[in-house]
Amino acid sequence: MIRLKNVSKSYGTFTAVSRVNILIDRGEVYGIIGASGAGKSTVLRLMNQLEIPDEGKVFVKDEDLTELSKRKLRASRKGIGMIFQHFNLVANKSVYENVAIALKLARVSKEAERSRVEECLAFVGLTEQREKYPAQLSGGQKQRVAIARALANQPDVLLCDEPTSSLDPHTTKEILGVLENINQTLGVTVVIVSHEMDVIKSVCDRVSVMSEGAIYKTIPIVKTGIQASDRSPERFVEELTDDA
Amino acid sequence: MPEIILRYQGEIWQAIGETFIMVGASILAAVLVGLPVGTLLYLCRKGQLLENRWIFSTLNLIVNVIRSFPFLLLVVFLIPFTRLIMGTAIGTAAATVPLSIIAFAHYSRLVEQSLLDIPKGVIDAALAMGASVKEVVFRFLFVEARSGLVLGLTTSTISFISYSTIMGVVGGGGVGDFAIRYGYQQFQTDLMLYMIVIMVILVQSIQFTGTYVARKIDKR
Numbered sequence: 001m002i003r004l005k006n007v008s009k010s011y012g013t014f015t016a017v018s019r020v021n022i023l024i025d026r027g028e029v030y031g032i033i034g035a036s037g038a039g040k041s042t043v044l045r046l047m048n049q050l051e052i053p054d055e056g057k058v059f060v061k062d063e064d065l066t067e068l069s070k071r072k073l074r075a076s077r078k079g080i081g082m083i084f085q086h087f088n089l090v091a092n093k094s095v096y097e098n099v100a101i102a103l104k105l106a107r108v109s110k111e112a113e114r115s116r117v118e119e120c121l122a123f124v125g126l127t128e129q130r131e132k133y134p135a136q137l138s139g140g141q142k143q144r145v146a147i148a149r150a151l152a153n154q155p156d157v158l159l160c161d162e163p164t165s166s167l168d169p170h171t172t173k174e175i176l177g178v179l180e181n182i183n184q185t186l187g188v189t190v191v192i193v194s195h196e197m198d199v200i201k202s203v204c205d206r207v208s209v210m211s212e213g214a215i216y217k218t219i220p221i222v223k224t225g226i227q228a229s230d231r232s233p234e235r236f237v238e239e240l241t242d243d244a
Numbered sequence: 245m246p247e248i249i250l251r252y253q254g255e256i257w258q259a260i261g262e263t264f265i266m267v268g269a270s271i272l273a274a275v276l277v278g279l280p281v282g283t284l285l286y287l288c289r290k291g292q293l294l295e296n297r298w299i300f301s302t303l304n305l306i307v308n309v310i311r312s313f314p315f316l317l318l319v320v321f322l323i324p325f326t327r328l329i330m331g332t333a334i335g336t337a338a339a340t341v342p343l344s345i346i347a348f349a350h351y352s353r354l355v356e357q358s359l360l361d362i363p364k365g366v367i368d369a370a371l372a373m374g375a376s377v378k379e380v381v382f383r384f385l386f387v388e389a390r391s392g393l394v395l396g397l398t399t400s401t402i403s404f405i406s407y408s409t410i411m412g413v414v415g416g417g418g419v420g421d422f423a424i425r426y427g428y429q430q431f432q433t434d435l436m437l438y439m440i441v442i443m444v445i446l447v448q449s450i451q452f453t454g455t456y457v458a459r460k461i462d463k464r
Contacts, residue, residue, distance in 0.1 A: 048372055070376075077374035088365035091464040092387050101383060102373050133463040149373070159372075 001026040001189045002047055002157065007056030009042055016042040018213045019056075026156075029183050029190045031200040031221070034210035040193045043210070044159050047191065048080045049073055061156060078106050081150030081188075085162035087142040089134040095121070095145050096130040102152035120148035124178060140171035147178055151186075158182060160192045164199055170231040172196075176203050177226055202226045248435050255422060260442070262336045262417035263408055266343055270404035273344030274351035274397060281307070281348060282355025283381060293367070293377050303352075310349035315407055318342055319414060326414075339408075339416030346407055351400045358392030359385055391462035398454025402447050409443075419443060 002024040009017040017039045024030045032040045045051040046058055049065050058065045063076060089098050099120050103113045121127050124144035134142055143163060150158055160179065164172035180203050183190045194200055200207050201224050208218040249256065281303060287293050288300035313321065319342045323333040326341040362385060370384045386393070409420020419439055427436025 050368060050371060074374040074376060077372060080372070082369070082372035084365055084369065086363070086365050088363070088369035090366060090369075090384060090387055092390060092461070093463075104383070105373050105375050105379060135464055146369075149369075153373075 001028070001061065002191070003057075003059040004043070004046065005057040005059070007043075007046055007053045007058060009046065009051055009053050015213050017046070017053075020213075020215055022208060022215070022218075024189060024191060026189055027183070027187055028206065029180070029192065029204050031204035031207035032191070032193045032210060033195065033197070033200050033207055034216075035195065038210040039213040040195075040210045041161055044161050044191060044193045047157075047159055048077050048082060050082075078102075078153045079155050080157045080159060081147075081153070081155040082159040083143065083146045083150050083161070083163050085165045087134070087139075087146045089142055089145055089149075091134050093133075094130065095126060095132050095134070095137070098134070098145055099148045099152055102149050106153050116152060117148075120151050123151065124148045138171070139167050140174055143167065143171075143175050144178065147175075147182070151182065151188075155188060157189045157191070160190065162194055163192065165194065165196065168231075172199065173202075173226050179203060180226065246434070246438065248432065249438055252426060252435065255426065256419075256439075259417055259419045259422035259439075262421075263405070263419045263446075265336055266339055266408040266411060266416060266418055267401065267404045269340035270343045270347035270407070271397070271401055273347040274400050274404075277344075277348035278351030278400075279355055279393075282352035283359065283385075285352060285356040286359040286385075287377070287381070293380065307349045307352055310345060311353070315342075315346060316410055316413065318346060319410065323414070334415040336411075336416050336418075339411040339414055343404065343407055343411070347400065347404055350403055351396060354396030354400060355389075355393060358389040358396055361392060362388045388464075391458040391464075394454060394458040394461065398451060398458070401450050401454075405443065405447060405450075419446075 002022070004020050004022040007017060007020045008015070020039075020043055022043070032043060034040045042051055046053055047060065049058065053066060056066075060076065060080060065073060065076060068076060090101065093101065096117055099117045100113055103116055108116065118127065121130055124147050126141060126144050126148065129137065129141060134145065137145065158179070163179070164175050167175060176199060179190055179192070182188050192199065192204060201221060203223065203226065204221050205223070206218060206220050209216045284294075284299065285303050285307070288296040288303070290297070290300075310318070322342045322345065326333045326338050330338045330341060332338050366384055366388055367380055370380045375383065408416070408418050411418055412421030412424060419442055423436045423439035426432060427439055
């Protein structure tokens with residue numbers, strides 16, 4: 001589904017990514033983990049050419065993105081969803097409009113747009129919030145809007161750049177549940193970049209560990225699944241005093 | 245109504261009309277030229293979508309040079325140019341030329357500033373959705389920056405009113421010129437004060453409207 005072949009990227013004298021090879025299968029949930037500055041976000045952004053590699057090839061669905069014209073690249077990007085740590089919603093657009101914009105860019109008809117937005121909002125459980133603006137939503141709800149927006153054009157791939165890193169543990173599990181659901185019910189290939197071990201362990205099939213711009217090792221994961229969470233204050237106290 | 249105002253009623257209305265023409269032309273130039281120039285300044289900056297050092301430095305220099313002139317000197321300096329395009333350098337219509345030039349330079353900086361305030365992640369999201377540069381600008385940047393753009397235009401408009409008062413030197417007329425010639429120079433201090441009151445009311449209502457609209461369209 002996604003293949004990076006000998007990809008390198010540097011900024012000035014700093015080498016962000018060097019000679020990375022990755023092969024991600026269709027339907028996989030693939031993790032990339034590493035410390036800050038290890039190059040994991042850059043690798044993810046190479047997969048939809050938000051970063052252009054200095055060297056190497058990037059294939060998505062057997063199409064070499066590095067060879068495409070700007071127009072063809074824009075068309076291909078519509079089949080690759082992406083979500084971000086800080087959600088990156090349009091603050092002056094309502095929840096509905098934020099999802100609709102993905103369809104407007106794809107020149108979808110007004111009627112098709114309406115039904116598709118409703119479908120996507122229903123999928124992430126935000127039908128009731130459609131008239132609200134991002135400032136009126138919680139972090140978890142914002143990420144759900146971003147997911148609905150990324151799903152609008154029925155992508156085969158969903159790229160997730162630290163999708164839960166600004167969320168609390170409980171909301172993190174909710175969002176991971178949504179991502180798992182996307183993978184299992186819609187068959188979307190999901191790539192998750194995270195520095196949180198728990199996130200990777202609970203949903204990924206395989207993970208690449210990155211260090212200093214290179215892949216240190218790629219290993220299969222025995223999924224722990226998403227543990228049910230309890231966010232009562234008693235539970236917080238219990239967790240905090242556990243080791244003592 | 246004070247007697248002195250009634251006596252000069254005709255001239256006052258004419259002066260107000262001239263001020264509106266001069267400020268209106270400035271606003272038009274700000275929106276039609278300043279908005280695109282400010283957007284280009286933003287887009288051509290280092291690290292932005294259309295990064296282009298040559299276009300950026302050229303526009304940046306033009307805007308800085310125009311804004312460096314004491315406005316009165318800019319008006320005088322531009323006389324040959326004004327005569328070239330308007331046929332004359334004297335009168336209200338001719339006065340709109342230097343005003344339009346300072347107007348676009350003034351507003352383009354404020355446009356650039358408003359665009360720089362938008363978090364860059366929004367652009368990432370737009371590009372990831374397959375947006376073209378034009379779509380990024382019109383569907384994302386202008387939407388996110390809209391209240392800043394309105395507030396900037398409000399600030400600019402008030403400056404344009406101030407600039408327009410200088411245009412008396414080239415026969416541009418306007419409320420400011422009337423206040424100086426009929427009020428100050430003919431020792432009719434009360435008339436001068438009434439004109440200042442008119443300017444204050446004008447500025448107040450523009451600021452109030454601008455702030456109100458900017459708040460109304462800001463959902464952040």
